[in-house]
Amino acid sequence: MNVYVDALINGVLLGLIYGLAAMGLALIWGVMKVINLSHGAFITLGMFFSYVVFTSLHFPPYISVFMAIIVGLLAGVITYFTALHRVLNAGELSTLLSTYSVSLIIIGLLMFVFATTPKALNLGMNIFTAKMVAAGFSFVFSVILYYFLYKTDTGMAIRAVSQHPDASKLMGIDTVKILAFSFGLGVALAMAAGTLISMIFPFSVLSGGLYELKSFVICVIGGLGNPLGALIGGIVLGILENVFGLFVNQGIVPFIEFTILILILLYKPQGLLGGH
Amino acid sequence: MKKHLGFIVSLLIILACGAYPIVTGSPMAREDMFVMLSYIGLALSLNVLMGFTGYVSFGHVVFFGIGGYITFALIYHYGIGLIPALIAGGIVAALIAGLLGMAVLNLRGAYFAIATIGINEAFKTLISNIDYLGGAEGLFFNLRKAYSPYGGSQKALWYSFILLVIVTLAALIVSFLVKRSKFGLGLFSIREDEDAAKVLGINTKLYKTIAFMISAFFPGMIGGLFFFKNGSIDPNSAFHLLKSVEMIFMVMLGGIGTIFGPVVGALTYEEIRSYLLLNPAFKDLHLAISGVILLLIVLFIPDGIVGFLRRKIKFFKEVFE
Numbered sequence: 327m328n329v330y331v332d333a334l335i336n337g338v339l340l341g342l343i344y345g346l347a348a349m350g351l352a353l354i355w356g357v358m359k360v361i362n363l364s365h366g367a368f369i370t371l372g373m374f375f376s377y378v379v380f381t382s383l384h385f386p387p388y389i390s391v392f393m394a395i396i397v398g399l400l401a402g403v404i405t406y407f408t409a410l411h412r413v414l415n416a417g418e419l420s421t422l423l424s425t426y427s428v429s430l431i432i433i434g435l436l437m438f439v440f441a442t443t444p445k446a447l448n449l450g451m452n453i454f455t456a457k458m459v460a461a462g463f464s465f466v467f468s469v470i471l472y473y474f475l476y477k478t479d480t481g482m483a484i485r486a487v488s489q490h491p492d493a494s495k496l497m498g499i500d501t502v503k504i505l506a507f508s509f510g511l512g513v514a515l516a517m518a519a520g521t522l523i524s525m526i527f528p529f530s531v532l533s534g535g536l537y538e539l540k541s542f543v544i545c546v547i548g549g550l551g552n553p554l555g556a557l558i559g560g561i562v563l564g565i566l567e568n569v570f571g572l573f574v575n576q577g578i579v580p581f582i583e584f585t586i587l588i589l590i591l592l593y594k595p596q597g598l599l600g601g602h
Numbered sequence: 603m604k605k606h607l608g609f610i611v612s613l614l615i616i617l618a619c620g621a622y623p624i625v626t627g628s629p630m631a632r633e634d635m636f637v638m639l640s641y642i643g644l645a646l647s648l649n650v651l652m653g654f655t656g657y658v659s660f661g662h663v664v665f666f667g668i669g670g671y672i673t674f675a676l677i678y679h680y681g682i683g684l685i686p687a688l689i690a691g692g693i694v695a696a697l698i699a700g701l702l703g704m705a706v707l708n709l710r711g712a713y714f715a716i717a718t719i720g721i722n723e724a725f726k727t728l729i730s731n732i733d734y735l736g737g738a739e740g741l742f743f744n745l746r747k748a749y750s751p752y753g754g755s756q757k758a759l760w761y762s763f764i765l766l767v768i769v770t771l772a773a774l775i776v777s778f779l780v781k782r783s784k785f786g787l788g789l790f791s792i793r794e795d796e797d798a799a800k801v802l803g804i805n806t807k808l809y810k811t812i813a814f815m816i817s818a819f820f821p822g823m824i825g826g827l828f829f830f831k832n833g834s835i836d837p838n839s840a841f842h843l844l845k846s847v848e849m850i851f852m853v854m855l856g857g858i859g860t861i862f863g864p865v866v867g868a869l870t871y872e873e874i875r876s877y878l879l880l881n882p883a884f885k886d887l888h889l890a891i892s893g894v895i896l897l898l899i900v901l902f903i904p905d906g907i908v909g910f911l912r913r914k915i916k917f918f919k920e921v922f923e
Contacts, residue, residue, distance in 0.1 A: 416904065581727040592708070
């Protein structure tokens with residue numbers, strides 16, 4: 327019995343972090359209908375940001391995560407104007423490819439600097455405490471995001487643009503600014519998630535891809551474009567991974583995840599939770 | 603004649619790539635041209651789906667992997683000849699594409715793209731768990747035994763190269779015929795406006811599915827040849843997502859929806875790649891530099907080299923179909 331409780335708790339904790347990682351993807355998709363294929367690269371960037379800050383300034387991730395958010399916001403806005411703004415209305419293929427090329431650039435540069443050797447942070451805390459801290463941060467960030475999207479003017483503007491870009495332009499919203507900011511916010515969430523993940527697991531330059539794929543699954547479970555659905559989707563996935571792992575061979579779990587992804591896309595593309 | 607110049611030049615390029623190593627007898631040249639031809643074939647095949655119907659498969663490498671595994675396993679376990687094993691690989695890849703296509707081709711745009719990534723990852727993890735196919739470590743030929751029916755490893759490698767030339771030529775000719783046919787016209791109408799095409803009486807689902815099957819068949823055979831030549835196969839190299847993106851990259855670079863585009867795109871891509879990899883100054887940065895080049899193409903010449911030539915040089919206006 328204890329094993330199941332353990333798996334459940336671990337699943338929820340991990341799920342909160344997965345959820346944070348997926349939230350940025352959902353937000354960007356919701357606002358600008360762009361699948362951000364550089365999401366995983368930004369998660370990796372967050373991991374290495376945390377690594378560099380930890381080794382040079384000795385700030386642990388639960389402090390550097392705030393720095394990562396600011397850096398991510400800036401990086402996201404810059405990326406928006408260099409890679410996305412021009413092709414935003416050119417169709418999916420262009421935005422998929424432009425965000426993928428951003429990912430190639432980031433991963434390429436990281437590989438140049440760090441090679442592919444795995445890294446891990448030695449924080450001197452046990453893994454469960456680290457999970458608790460990281461999950462706690464994810465939860466707080468999600469609550470702040472909710473408050474931001476639903477209670478502030480900027481948040482309202484973001485939701486307006488996501489529902490009807492043209493109408494919101496007519497209402498006097500500077501849509502370009504909102505789009506750039508939303509992309510920045512999405513990237514900031516990805517980098518924050520990467521920083522928190524670096525507390526728990528060892529990572530390498532290629533780790534981000536795994537979390538990007540998980541983020542797809544989560545977003546589809548929670549409804550693409552619904553950041554709060556992503557949190558719940560993350561928890562569902564976390565539980566699924568940990569509890570399923572007790573019954574079946576651990577290696578087959580990703581197969582089940584991706585099968586779920588495809589089945590949901592086919593039968594309920596608006597996500598299990600509806601979404602919008 | 604002028605209208606088919608793109609096809610004729612493509613044909614000549616493929617023949618030249620095939621003839622060069624055979625004439626010089628150089629194994630080095632053969633290795634280079636093997637990569638080149640397999641890229642041309644992959645780009646041409648993906649273009650049938652992506653260029654003609656507008657559906658972008660981000661996990662197209664899945665068919666390369668499936669074909670590779672089928673071919674490899676048939677030779678590995680049963681000692682079947684390369685040609686029947688290859689054809690089996692191509693057919694199974696196409697059949698799986700048909701089954702998957704009936705389901706996922708209902709999804710449009712980004713949803714389809716995500717689904718194809720999911721399919722690739724699902725196959726990768728599934729095969730990693732099948733012991734019969736070697737699991738995560740994959741399968742390895744006993745090289746002497748596997749290549750002995752062809753008269754030793756050198757002869758087997760030449761043999762697989764010649765088969766690749768044939769497969770690439772077939773991919774070119776099939777794309778050309780598809781593009782010129784009434785079927786191809788139907789595919790283009792799906793790309794322009796799928797709902798309108800449906801209203802006009804085109805069985806869009808059937809058309810899309812057949813296009814998907816054609817664009818899976820050749821990658822299946824190319825995968826078979828690639829891993830036969832390699833002597834080993836494992837899930838990571840068979841289902842590497844980057845390869846899917848390379849295929850898309852080559853089609854975009856050359857010019858989407860044309861016949862000449864994927865050929866010249868593959869040629870240019872492979873030249874850029876080998877230049878970056880061989881130049882010590884860029885070797886470690888080649889990924890980042892490829893990213894910059896891809897970004898510049900997407901931002902400034904989304905219709906690729908062919909589109910650029912058509913727009914800028916009068917002679918080329920009607921040349922490439």
